[in-house]
Amino acid sequence: MTTEIKAIMDERFGHDTLLSVATAANSIPYVRIVDAYYENGVFYAVTYSLSNKMNQIKNNPIVAVCGEWFTARGIGENLGHIRDKRNAKIAAKLRAAFASWYDNGHTDENDPNTCILCIKLTEGVLFHNGTRYDINFKDEYANE
Template sequence: MAKYEGVLNIMDERFGHDTLISVATIDGGRPAVRTVDGYYEDGAFFTVTHALSGKMRQIKADPAVALCGEWFTAHGIGEDLGHIRAPQNADIAAKLHAIFAEWYDNGHTDDSDPNTVILRVRLTDGVLFSHGTRYDVDFENKKVSVGDKT
């Protein structure tokens, strides 16, 4: 468990703030990838998006996603948490507003739009590189194996 906690600390350091990550989905059997502003917390990435966007339509059809950024690649399950102002989203919405404050109110997002939603990607497995060490991470079972650099 100590190795897993160590990986979580690296994840928090690297992604526990406004960070750019690439999110890949499947669109009609073809991969589709885009860069989003994301925030990592407790085994998941969060972003604010539009419910009618291509990525959300694709996730609704097939919630399996892949993501990568800063020497980290992973698989996960995409989930539409609903409207940003929904009562059940109050805590994470407040965090996202603070974390994304630099750009949040620049006209790109509209919290009054019922289609402004929170996307959570629950990580299932991933590979993290840090200081020359490869960590194969099983987020579902909270296990880590340390491998070579390949």
């Protein structure tokens, strides 16, 4: 992936951003909007491990995302509890990115089911200033 594409992705999504996340269960698609944060080919969201979204990802980790002239596919994974020591670095970044709403009562870090959803992108399409970029995130390759 070129430095230019990395910069575009960071500028668009390297902060609190609304992202559509699609999952599937029993051949039925489901889509919802989540607050997400992007870093190095991965979107992160704070969510609830018992939600339909996380249950669907547990059974079928292939997801699709869409936001701001960008669509992609990836692999969803539950990284576990927000306060798990293994999640300390990304959890701190998520708290900072989501600071405007994070402590409004919606997120309960004391609840053991409050978790981090990680979506590792595999391939996507990004549009910027009239140019289409086909991105292979697995190989960090982009094609205009």
